[in-house]
Amino acid sequence: xxxxxxxxxxxxxxxxxxxxxxxxxxAGSFIPREQPPLPSIAKAVAEAVENPVGSKKLSELLVGAxxxxxxxxxxxxxxxxxxxxPVLIEKxxxxxxxxxxxxxxxxxxxxxxxxxxxxxxxxIVESGIExxxxxxxxPENYVFKGITSAGTPVWIHRKVAEADVILTVxxxxxxxxxxxxxxxxxxxxxxxxTIEINHIMSLAPDCVPGNNNCRMQLDKYEAAxxxxxxxxxxxxxxxxxxxxxVNAGDFVTAHKEAVKVYDQVYRFKADAFKNNKADIxxxxxxxxxxxxxxxxxxxxxxxxxxxxxxxxxxFTSPCPGYGSWPGFALMDLVxxxxxxxxxxxxxxxxxxxxxxxxxxxxxxxxxxxNAMLHADYYIVTRPENLEMARxxxxxxxxxLEKAYKDALAKHGxxxxxxxxxxxxxxxxxx
Numbered sequence: 001x002x003x004x005x006x007x008x009x010x011x012x013x014x015x016x017x018x019x020x021x022x023x024x025x026x027a028g029s030f031i032p033r034e035q036p037p038l039p040s041i042a043k044a045v046a047e048a049v050e051n052p053v054g055s056k057k058l059s060e061l062l063v064g065a066x067x068x069x070x071x072x073x074x075x076x077x078x079x080x081x082x083x084x085x086p087v088l089i090e091k092x093x094x095x096x097x098x099x100x101x102x103x104x105x106x107x108x109x110x111x112x113x114x115x116x117x118x119x120x121x122x123x124i125v126e127s128g129i130e131x132x133x134x135x136x137x138x139p140e141n142y143v144f145k146g147i148t149s150a151g152t153p154v155w156i157h158r159k160v161a162e163a164d165v166i167l168t169v170x171x172x173x174x175x176x177x178x179x180x181x182x183x184x185x186x187x188x189x190x191x192x193x194t195i196e197i198n199h200i201m202s203l204a205p206d207c208v209p210g211n212n213n214c215r216m217q218l219d220k221y222e223a224a225x226x227x228x229x230x231x232x233x234x235x236x237x238x239x240x241x242x243x244x245x246v247n248a249g250d251f252v253t254a255h256k257e258a259v260k261v262y263d264q265v266y267r268f269k270a271d272a273f274k275n276n277k278a279d280i281x282x283x284x285x286x287x288x289x290x291x292x293x294x295x296x297x298x299x300x301x302x303x304x305x306x307x308x309x310x311x312x313x314x315f316t317s318p319c320p321g322y323g324s325w326p327g328f329a330l331m332d333l334v335x336x337x338x339x340x341x342x343x344x345x346x347x348x349x350x351x352x353x354x355x356x357x358x359x360x361x362x363x364x365x366x367x368x369x370n371a372m373l374h375a376d377y378y379i380v381t382r383p384e385n386l387e388m389a390r391x392x393x394x395x396x397x398x399x400l401e402k403a404y405k406d407a408l409a410k411h412g413x414x415x416x417x418x419x420x421x422x423x424x425x426x427x428x429x430x
Contacts, residue, residue, distance in 0.1 A: 001026055005400065006239070006284030006421050007316045007380075013240070013287045017316055017380070017400045021417055027278060028306075029419040030268045030426055037242035041083040044246040045233060049091070052231065053249030053257050058088075061165055061230050062095035069100045069163035071184050074108055074133075075115050076295060078237040078288045079171040082121030088167055088233075089129070100159050104188025105134040107195055107360040132159055136192035148222040150215060152198045155191035156227050165230045168251065172234045172258040174209050174266060174427050176298050176367045177202055178217035179259050181234050184251075186223045187360065198223070199359035203349070203366070209302045210267060210427035212259050224251045234258035236265075239286040239422050267427040273306040273418065274430040279411040281307050282404070283423030285317035293319045293381070293389070294330045294364060299423025301371045305430050306418050309374055312407045315423070316380040316400055327385040331392050333357060334365050338393030340372040376410075378403040 001023050004016040038044045049058035062068070070088055072081045085101070092099045101120065103111060110133035117125045125131070134157055135141065143161035145154045160166055168184035187195040201207060201216035208214065224232075232251035236258065238244050245261050247254050281303040285296045296317040303313050319327030337348040348366060351357040371377070379389060379396045380403050389396040397403040408415055420426050 003282065003419055004421070005282060005316050006286045007318055008285060008287040009290040009318055009320050010241070010287045011320070017284070019282065019400050019404055021404075025415055025417045027416045027418055028270065028272055030270070030428065031421055032265050032426065034238040034240075034265060035244035037238070037244060038246065041080060041243050041246070042087050044243070045084050045087045045248070048233065048246045048248035049088070049231065052254065053247055054253030055231060055250040058091055058231060058248070062092060062097060065092070065095055065097040065164040067100065067163045068092040068097045068165045068167065069102055069160050071102050071104050071160065071166065071168045071189055072119065073170055073188070074103055074105045075111055075119055076108070077171050077180070078173075078241065079169055079235045080243060081119065081169050082124065084169050084233065085120060085124050089124075092165070097165065099129050100163070101129060101131045102157050102159050102189050103131065103133045104184055106187030106190070107136050107192065107358070110135050130159070132157065134189045136195070139191060142191040145226045148219050148226065150201065150219045150222070152186070152194060152219055152223065154186070154223045154226050155194050156185060157189040160189050160227060166228060167231050167233065168229055169233045170235070172236050172255065172262050174262070174302065174425055176209055176301055176364065177207050178210070178212045178214050179262065181232075181255050181258065182217055182220045184224065184232065185227045185229065186220045190223070194223075195360050196358060199363045200352075202359060202363035203352075210429065212256065221252045236262055237288060239288065239425065241287055263427065266425050267429060270306045270428045270430045276416065277308040277311065278306050278418040279308055279311050279415040280407045280417045281311070281313045281420060282417065283313060283315050283420045285315070285424070286422055289424045290318075291320060291322040291327070292325060292330070293317060293328045293379070296424065297368045298364070300377050301367050302423050302426055302428065303420055304371055304374065305428045307375055310376070312376045312378060312410060314378045314380065314400070314403045314407060318382050319385055320382065326388060327381065328388045328392065330361060331365060331389070333361055334369050335392045337369060340369055342373070345370070345373060378407060
């Protein structure tokens with residue numbers, strides 16, 4: 001059987017690598033039946049905010065408002081906010097409110113002027129609306145809002161704290177910590193201290209893809225309550241960069257509803273692998289996860305539930321890089337703890353507590369590292385990435401057939417194979 005394994009970038013979509021797998025080996029495929037795109041994102045948002053989940057209508061929430069702050073994702077998330085902002089801005093201005101936009105960068109560096117225009121749109125940038133990026137290097141920009149029941153002190157961006165109405169626009173998707181879209185306060189617009197303390201919870205055993213009730217997720221929800229988020233707008237974006245679903249309403253209630261819709265497409269019951277797991281899992285990278293292995297590599301963690309201990313994940317990801325960042329940028333953080341052994345794992349954990357490593361990045365690379373304690377990963381990527389990735393300790397190829405051949409040699413001709421083409425967005429339940 002010939003598999004079509006995604007190998008896309010945002011600039012080069014619809015690219016697949018072909019791999020012939022004997023039918024006797026292929027024990028299961030997990031291919032989402034994605035929904036068609038909405039005919040008009042703007043119309044869908046306009047309808048959603050006036051037909052909210054668990055809250056008043058936006059038109060009602062805006063009555064008497066003087067300052068409205070809209071929180072967006074950064075450049076590494078998919079929600080096409082430039083198509084949403086005009087709807088929200090018009091409604092806010094019609095209500096007589098001043099609008100401010102805060103881009104939720106968390107601890108990622110602030111966007112350049114060009115990146116801001118790409119994310120928000122030329123008309124918004126030229127409109128005179130104040131636009132800020134979250135910047136944890138400026139502690140004076142944060143206001144204390146309280147402490148969550150998990151013990152996280154919450155400092156949020158001053159422009160968020162000053163608002164009468166706070167709106168968030170986020171993407172609902174599977175993440176290493178539950179589901180994206182919940183983090184529009186932590187980490188999006190929070191201080192360094194808040195982010196680091198909350199992200200300790202990423203180390204908890206319950207903090208796994210598909211668990212919307214993990215400690216980290218619930219803490220983010222509570223922080224949103226403390227911050228006073230007025231309305232959350234949630235979008236689902238498919239693997240073709242198309243918006244398939246929009247809702248709006250109470251930040252927590254609406255996000256949970258979006259997760260239910262997401263799960264109908266991207267969550268799979270993998271009962272056939274509960275007692276007889278795969279020797280090899282083959283997964284790929286689609287355009288919305290494209291530029292850096294730091295983001296695409298989440299896929300290999302998502303595949304763990306169906307993989308035998310000591311099994312092999314073959315992951316195709318071109319990782320073209322982003323700006324001056326090469327494709328494996330930030331993964332140098334793992335180098336000191338390679339190879340993945342119990343002893344080196346302890347060194348990694350201690351590094352978080354001595355602050356020689358930060359958890360804003362560790363919540364990603366450590367998840368990947370921890371997965372490597374249990375399985376082997378063969379990464380198929382562009383030739384220009386091979387030297388850097390090998391230097392960090394990864395097993396890399398520029399040829400999918402060679403990677404598969406090596407995996408078969410390891411596990412035998414009768415190896416049990418699973419195919420998860422869109423690994424980052426899939427939740428596998430056994």
